[in-house]
Amino acid sequence: MFRSLILFNTLLAAFSTGVECTSSLADDQRPNILFIFSDDHAVQSISAHGGRLEKVAPTPNIDRLAKEGALFLNSFCANSICGPSRATILTGKHSHKNGFMRNTGKGMDQSQWTISKALQKSGYQTAVVGKWHLKTTPLGFDYFEVFPGQGSYYNPVFIQMDGTKKREEGYATDLTTDKAVRWLEKRDSEKPFFLMCQHKAPHRTFAPALRHLSAFDGVEIPEPETLFDKYENRSSTLAANEMEIDRHFDWAYDAKVRKDERGSVELPKPDRYGTPEYNRMTPDQKKQWDAHFGPENRAFLARFASGEMSHRELVRWKYQRYMKNYLATVKAVDESVGRLLEYLERNGLAENTLVIYSSDQGFYLGEHGWYDKRWMFEESFRMPFVARWPGHIQPGQRPVELIQNIDYAPTFLEVAGLEIPEEIQGSSLVPLMEGRSGKWRKSLYYAYYEFGEHRVPQHFGVRTGRHKLIY
Numbered sequence: 001m002f003r004s005l006i007l008f009n010t011l012l013a014a015f016s017t018g019v020e021c022t023s024s025l026a027d028d029q030r031p032n033i034l035f036i037f038s039d040d041h042a043v044q045s046i047s048a049h050g051g052r053l054e055k056v057a058p059t060p061n062i063d064r065l066a067k068e069g070a071l072f073l074n075s076f077c078a079n080s081i082c083g084p085s086r087a088t089i090l091t092g093k094h095s096h097k098n099g100f101m102r103n104t105g106k107g108m109d110q111s112q113w114t115i116s117k118a119l120q121k122s123g124y125q126t127a128v129v130g131k132w133h134l135k136t137t138p139l140g141f142d143y144f145e146v147f148p149g150q151g152s153y154y155n156p157v158f159i160q161m162d163g164t165k166k167r168e169e170g171y172a173t174d175l176t177t178d179k180a181v182r183w184l185e186k187r188d189s190e191k192p193f194f195l196m197c198q199h200k201a202p203h204r205t206f207a208p209a210l211r212h213l214s215a216f217d218g219v220e221i222p223e224p225e226t227l228f229d230k231y232e233n234r235s236s237t238l239a240a241n242e243m244e245i246d247r248h249f250d251w252a253y254d255a256k257v258r259k260d261e262r263g264s265v266e267l268p269k270p271d272r273y274g275t276p277e278y279n280r281m282t283p284d285q286k287k288q289w290d291a292h293f294g295p296e297n298r299a300f301l302a303r304f305a306s307g308e309m310s311h312r313e314l315v316r317w318k319y320q321r322y323m324k325n326y327l328a329t330v331k332a333v334d335e336s337v338g339r340l341l342e343y344l345e346r347n348g349l350a351e352n353t354l355v356i357y358s359s360d361q362g363f364y365l366g367e368h369g370w371y372d373k374r375w376m377f378e379e380s381f382r383m384p385f386v387a388r389w390p391g392h393i394q395p396g397q398r399p400v401e402l403i404q405n406i407d408y409a410p411t412f413l414e415v416a417g418l419e420i421p422e423e424i425q426g427s428s429l430v431p432l433m434e435g436r437s438g439k440w441r442k443s444l445y446y447a448y449y450e451f452g453e454h455r456v457p458q459h460f461g462v463r464t465g466r467h468k469l470i471y
Contacts, residue, residue, distance in 0.1 A: 030124070030192040031389070031415055032353040035408075036340060037196060038333050039082060039131055039203040040373060041359035043075075043384050045330055052222040053365075057327040061338035062357055062386060069355070069388030070397035070433060076404050076444055076463070077361045080373045080380045082150075082203075083108070083133045084449075085360035085405060090114040090134075092409030092424035094445065100134065101449040107135025113421055115409040116140030119194045122418055127183050130176035130198035137163075145179050147172075151200045153207040153329075154280045169282065171209045172200045173332040177339050184343060194412070197340065201329040202363075207277040208328030210285065213292040215331055216324040227319060228312065229368040243364070243372040243454045245322060246315045319366050326365065354389040354415055358405075374456040376446045376470050381463070389415075393433045401432055401440045402465065 044051045047058040048066040078088045079095045087100035087108045092115065095101040100108040117140030120126045125142050132138060132146035145158040148165065156172045157165050158179075168175055180197040187193055208215070231239040242248045281289060300317060303309050309317070337357060344350040362380045364370035373380035385403060387393060406426030413420050414428040431437050447460040461470035 030417060032192050032349060033119075033124075033194045033412055033415060034340060034344070034353055034355045035194070035196045036337055036355070036357045037131075037198040038357075038359040039198075039200055040361065040363040041202055041330065041333070041384055042363040042365050042379065043382050044365055044379070045202075045327060046384055046386075048386070049384075052224065053327070056216075056219055056221060057330065059330065059334045061334045061341065062384075064341070065337065065355060065357055065386045065388045066396075068390075068395050069386065069393045070399055072385040072387070072399050072401075072403055072429075072432075074400055074402050074465075075358075075383050075385035076381050076402070076446070077383045078404055078406055078444075078446060079448055080361040080375065080446075081448065081450060082131075082360055083135070085383075086132070086134055088405045089408045090116060092406050092420075092426045094406060094425055095447060095449060097423075097425060101447075103133075103450065110136055110139045113423065114140055115412050116194070116196075118418060119412065119416060122416060123191060124416065125187050125191050125193045126195075127180075127187075127193070128196040128198065129179040129183065130172075130196075131200050132159075132198070143183055146198075147200065150203065152277065152280055153200060153205065154277050154285060155282070156200075171332065173209065173329070173336055176200075177336040180340065181343055184347075192416070197336070199333050199336065201333050202326050205277055206322065206325040206329055208325055209332045210288045212328040212331050213289070215328045219324070221320055221323040221327070223316070223319065224365070224367045226368045227315070227366050231368070237455075237457050238368070241370070241455050243370045243374075243456070245318050245366060245369055245371055248454075249318055249322060249371060315369075322371060323365060351390045354387065354392075356408075357384060357386040358408075359384050360405075372454055374448055374450065374454065376448065376459060376461045376463070376468070381446060387429075387433060389433060392430070394435060397433075397435070399432050399437075401437060402442070402444050402463070403429060403432070404444050 043049045045053050045057060046062055047054045048063040048071055077085050079085060079101070081103055083103045084095045084100050087098050088095065091098040091112060098108070098112065116126050116138070120140045120142065126140060127143040128138050128141050129145050130147065131151055133150065138144045138146060144161060148157055148159055151172060153172045155167060155169050156175065157167045159165055176197060176199055180195060184193070184195065278286065278289065304314065341355070344353055360383070361373050362382045363373050364379050367379050375381070383405065404426065407429050408426070410420045410424050410426050410428040411430060414430045420428065427441070432440070443462050443464045445462055448456070449458055450456070459470055461468060
């Protein structure tokens with residue numbers, strides 16, 4: 001233990017925030033910033049990253065951004081949970097510095113410096129649409145329409161700028177994109193813009209758009225090697241985590257049970273997979289949902305009730321169902337990226353707009369038998385970061401430097417020609433984007449503060465290019 005602490009202190013000493021930028025730009029040169037942000041999007045489900053899902057679940061529009069810009073290969077979050085990740089992006093500071101350490105508790109303290117307020121003050125038009133999840137009213141935005149809490153996939157509610165709530169019929173990813181495009185159309189074209197288009201997807205409950213329900217019919221999703229991980233020879237906390245596809249995956253339950261080697265097993269209710277989303281649907285939406293899932297579920301239940309399905313076969317069935325719906329929600333996000341890129345091109349904005357695609361953290365897609373996030377292990381610690389900026393980012397770059405979401409705010413500042421406050425802990429990524437990295441950090445700090453949700457313990461750690469230490 002003593003040797004581990006020495007190593008930990010050595011790694012902490014190596015942590016570097018990089019250099020500040022004090023350059024400025026004339027008003028008519030300032031680029032637009034389009035920040036497209038999803039929730040729980042694992043890098044292993046972005047085909048530009050390669051891996052087991054590359055062939056079965058392509059993401060052509062995100063891949064296009066990578067081809068025309070840069071795909072950062074070592075991008076990480078500072079705290080793998082929804083609200084804290086967003087607070088980190090807005091403030092450029094780690095959770096213990098910005099005060100928003102966990103989803104529970106009070107909302108984010110917006111009396112502190114945020115990137116939205118800084119850009120708005122400098123003359124940028126600012127907007128955020130979609131998922132907010134910081135419990136307080138967005139500040140520093142000329143326009144916002146955001147979900148209360150996590151938001152819903154079907155017929156979601158949006159909080160308006162006057163504080164009222166409005167429920168709209170449709171699918172959350174599409175509605176969020178519609179609102180982003182409408183704002184772009186109505187903005188003052190004489191000013192640069194900063195737009196945060198933030199999706200609920202592919203967050204739980206993994207409810208696909210109706211047009212994508214059958215997107216993976218007949219497709220066998222490749223399994224990770226560790227789908228049946230037994231957590232041997234590692235921390236005892238791992239086997240106690242409540243995030244297994246096997247034992248903990250969310251279902252709508254029916255009274256039917258079947259005995260197998262684990263004892264009584266509850267069965268998912270036919271035609272109702274995806275609740276509570278199902279309960280929000282219109283009669284027509286339910287009809288289409290039932291037409292797709294009803295036959296599938298009844299066939300599964302018949303086989304399960306007959307006793308023909310083993311425990312491992314059940315886990316594999318649940319994995320396939322989970323993955324197909326998760327990946328189907330990703331399809332709508334990828335389509336949103338395509339719609340926004342098309343808007344920029346159609347209106348002559350592509351050349352002077354920095355476009356970033358990212359997500360608040362990674363996610364387990366069956367690795368170690370898990371779904372969810374939280375851990376500093378690579379699948380949930382690593383987050384997507386793809387950027388296109390014509391004239392600044394050479395197409396096809398794949399930077400390997402260690403970056404983190406504390407770096408987003410200072411990046412936006414340098415792009416806008418603004419000074420970076422001393423309180424910001426991150427560094428501008430512009431030098432990396434432009435191929436002039438110079439001296440860059442050698443390590444990253446991580447901390448997770450939730451109180452035992454999914455029975456994942458609080459922990460912190462440091463990652464270098466070669467080693468990782470978690471306490």
